[in-house]
Amino acid sequence: MEIFCSLGRKALLQGKACQNSLAVAKQVSCRTFLTGTCRSQQLSSNSRANPGRPGCLPRTPCGSFFESFYTGSFLPHRLLSDARSNVPPSAEFVARPVGVCSMFKLPIQNSAEGLDVAFVGVPLDTGTSNRPGARFGPRHIRAESSLMRLFNPSTGADPYHSLVAADIGDVNVNLYNLKDSCRRIREAFQKIVTQGCVPLTLGGDHTITYPILQAMAEKHGPVGLVHVDAHTDTGDKALGEKIYHGTPFRRCVDEGLLDCKRVVQIGIRGSSYTQDPYKYCRDQGFRVVLAEDCWMKSLVPLMAEVRKQMGDKPVYISFDIDGIDPAYAPGTGTPEIAGLTPSQALEIIRGCQGLNIVGGDLVEVAPMYDASGNTALLGANLLFEMLCALPQVKRT
Incomplete structure (x- = not known):
């Protein structure tokens, strides 16, 4: 000093x-x-x-x-960013490894007060059914996010001069009690949304979306859902438990958190325990888009249909990284072959532009299964695209 x-x-x-x-x-x-x-x-x-x-x-x-x-x-972190608008520093002047590790090198603050957008980590993987490790997802996504820059030339989005964003840290989850963790997550997100802030969440396994949507529905009523995943996550229970990463959207339906006519699930694939594993989803009114229906094609036409389906009511985006083919994103707990490509993932999120997006998450990044860091890097890019797709973002 x-x-x-x-x-x-x-x-x-x-x-x-x-x-x-x-x-x-x-x-x-x-x-x-x-x-x-x-x-x-x-x-x-x-x-x-x-x-x-x-x-x-x-x-x-x-x-x-x-x-x-x-x-x-x-070099204090608070001065690495513009104090007025929370614009991340340019690597032209501040080296990428410099500073406290935060999402996109944004300032860190203790709450969502005064923010339009809050990046929040939920380092929980107690609900995983196969390979654990997603508790380390938020940390690695933040580290890889230092590569991201300010603007999105492809969409013309200028997020940091349109919105005040910051990283508000992690929810203090209970790794030994999944139900208690869900309570903690719900209460944390209730505080975020009551402050008029849009949360963009770094997971964590997909269990976390259930308590997040509890908080969302409390403020917005039943929300539409754009869900990208290899799995529908609508199981009823496993090993006698009704809450784990294979059940969040079943629990959301049970509690009336979703506007079921405005739910689309994209990239679904893999083997199953029943002959018709998607019957429950279709019975609720979900649109299920199988991965094979996405092979070798652009998803721009699909997203035009999705925008009509969603209308102008609140929409939540939940993106499981295993929706992407494991050739591109091996760092996840339940990989399934023959999935979406990164370019299709961009088409999906960019296709949400114009929707009334009230929140989003990127879940199931388990870094230890990808020594290259590419899975976490892909996750950081997809969260940047979610930020750019928010309705308040100005475009050139």
Whole structure:
């Protein structure tokens, strides 16, 4: 901490670094960031323009605060992002590995207060039926998300200048009690949605979508659902238990959380225990799109139909990474061959643009089964696409 001048230290520790100081930092050239050289004239003029303002840095000679700040060993996370609009820092000026690991290198805060969008992790895999490990999904998705940049040129989306977003950390789940974890998740998301914030969730196994939708339905009423998965997750029970990652949407139907005429499940495939494993879904009014009906084709026409089906009422997106073929996303607990491609996944999420999206999740990333990190990277990209598809996002 000795690298800071006393006033600079005080401003940082009190969390009151002013916007003018940030503006000065932005005026400093790329060379300043990389070499620590600065212009005392810029700093001096800023100080004269703001005498006595709390948190402002005084007239400072070259080689003190900003030089130390950008070349020193300590770079506070809160100043890695624009303080006004929560715009992630560019890798042109701040190295990707630098800073506390957060989703898209966004600021971290303790609640959804003041946010339009909150990224929240739910590190739970107690509900898995095959390979565990999804509890580590949020951590690895965050790490891989540092590769993402600000804009989406393909869709014209400018999310960070349209919405205030931040990472609000993880739900404190109970790894030894699945029902208690569901209660904790429900209560956490009730707080998020009552603050008028759209949650985008990093899972965690698919059990987590059930308590999330409990909170969603409490605010919005029964919601439509765009569900991408290899499995319908509408089982009734297994080993005597009615809550695990194979049952969330059955429980949602039981509790009236879904508008069943506005539910579409895409990418469904795999062997089954019954001759007609999709009967329950169709009996509820779900549209079930099998993976083989998606092979070797664009899903743009399908999503045009889905948009008509969803209308202008609230819609939730739930994306199980095992909906993608394991050739692209091996890091998951229940892989099924012959799934969707990443480009089809983009078509699905981009096809949700224009819908009244009230939340979304990306679940079942189990990083230890993919040493390359590509599954978590794909998950981060899909969450970025969800962010870009939100109705409040401006497009060029």
